[in-house]
Amino acid sequence: MSITPFTLAIPQDALGDLRQRLQNTRLPSSLPGQGWSEGMDLEVLHDLLAYWANGFDWPAQQARLNELSHFMAELNGQSIHFIHQRGQGPAPMPLVLTHGWPGSFVEMQSILALLADPASHGGDAGDAFHVVVPSLPGYTLSPAPAHKGTGPYEVAGLWAELMTQLGYDRFGAQGGDIGAGVSSWLGVRYPERLTGIHLNYIPGAYRPALDLHPATEQEQGYLKRAAEFFETQGAYSHIQRTKPQSLAVGLNDSPAGLLAWMAEKMLGWSDSPGIDRDTLLTNVALYWFTQCIGSSFRQYVEGSLRPLALADGQRILPPVGVAVFPGELPMPPRSWVARGYNLQRWREMPKGGHFAALEQPQLLAEEIRAFFRPMRQLEA
Template identity: 55%
Template sequence: MSIRPFQLAVSTEQLDDLHRRLRALRLPDTLAADSWDDGTDAVFLQRLLEHWSNRFDWRSQERRINRMPQFLAEIDGQTIHFVHQRGVGPKPLPLIITHGWPGSFLEMERLLPLLTDPAKYGGDAADAFDVVVPSLPGYGCSPAPTRAGISSKQVAGLWASLMGELGYDRFGAQGGDIGAGVSMWLARNHGPHLIGAHLNYIPGSFRPSLEGEQSALSEDEQGFLARSAQFAAIEGAYATLHSTKPQTLAFALADSPAGLAAWIVEKFHAWVDHSGDLEHVVPFDTLLSDIALYWFSGSIQATLRLYKENRQNPLIFEAGERVETPLGVAVFPKEIPMPPRSWVERVFNVQRWEHMPRGGHFAALEQPDILAEEIREFFRPLRR
């Protein structure tokens, strides 16, 4: 495996092409311009696109991003981009953190220093981590897979190989959204290498064996399944499309920055913990850095297709199957449907299950201080 330093460098031609498209955009008619009921709010999107076209400075964002220590690794024929920040402390614990969709490694930018140098932020140096933040294949700076069959299960294998190559025989894992699924696959298939796994989401594809007995479900578990079904019916069209016909949508999103922004920002508006003002929690420049990363990557199809791969490789467990790797879960109040602890304990060795005071689906981006402290608390007893 070869590992080499990396710096993000978008070409002038790419920037010029983006601005031409933003100047020539054509927006659809709408019955209610200032409403999210039918999807992305047209007024909000116009403000976001105007900011992107006239005030957003990609070069400034690029310089900031490049202050993070970034690398590329070749693993089993797949190029993987990752950030590797070493900890400041007596014995930093190796930790790999995985993002999801429509996020990127940029979600972890404010979380990184809190984990790698806790003493600098009022914490204990003994809680320091060596943090690795890879970009999922096809996301951001990791090129798209050149073959089918790369689901979260296979990504977990890539991550285990990456950590081994970095010299970490045993390490912790953390993640939300798709990253939670990757972390659960790490615990399931690479348990001897895993100290523990911490999640801020439980993927909807996770299913313990119920041995055919519906009566075995608790009232809380039945409520979770009902909420999940309601979410799928009202909010889940995006996931159904991603997991069945991702190529069709990719034609539109790869050609239109406005369409890409509308598709992504709807999920930030729906899943971030805010009181009606998304910008107060996630500023336009932060939103646009993430959206621009998707645009410049040129591999939107791969990010959508991962849903299809995961549908074909679901996180379903057989009767009696157990995963003994210690698991911790942080439940944020504005998260999309989460199961009760008993649902996860049917399979996993849950050692910590904590409810957070605020925050939503993008926990590292929204509440990095809260998430960092929770990660420290979970791994503290496991360091021994």
């Protein structure tokens, strides 16, 4: 395996091509009062497109991203981009953070310093982490896999190999969205290596065994809410795991289409005050420049082929902590999670949504530190 430093550098001709496409955008018409009821609000989209074309400063955002420590690794034939922020403290704990869709490593910009150098941000140096933030295969700076068969299960294997090559035999895992699935699979596949798992989402594909103990009334209520969500808002997930290629053709060719598809979720799944437009557009622009929207859908295809369904008596053994943010997608009750996870901590958070590291980095960082604090004592 080889690890080499990496610097993000989008060429000028790519910036010019994007601006021209944005200026030639053709938006469909909308009906009075349509708003968000049938997808992206076109008035909001119009304003975002105008700012992207005329006000958004990509060079400034690129410079900000390059302040982070970027690397590329070759792992079993797969190139993986990652950020490696070494901790500042007496005994930093290795921690791998995994993003989801439609996110990227951009989600972790603010929380990185809070975890790696807590003493400089009002925390305790004893809570420091060596933080590793890989980009999922086929997402932004990690090239797409050359073959089928790389889903959350296989990504967990790549992350374990990456942490080995970085010299981290034992480490913690944290994630939301697809990152929660990858973190959970790390616990299934490598329980002896995980100090703990912290999640701010429970994978929708997670199903504990129900043969001996049927779902409780509260759990049945959750399953009903989840079904209602996917009936009214789950079209994106269904198409991304069944017929993604047709959708990818349009989104890969139109920055307006890409922005509408991604911003609908990034804005709709975040809690007030939400995500600022510079951060949103930085994330979407990375998808555009790297032409990764199609390959990002592969995690949905592959994940559906190997859901996180536990057999009777099977449990995810490493200690698990869960932070429940009020603006999150449907989350199961504590009892449902405890059926399959070694649940040690459960906290209802005061604010925040699906993109917790981006929306509420301070709250999430404090919760991650608190969860892993007892594990540090055991590791010492």
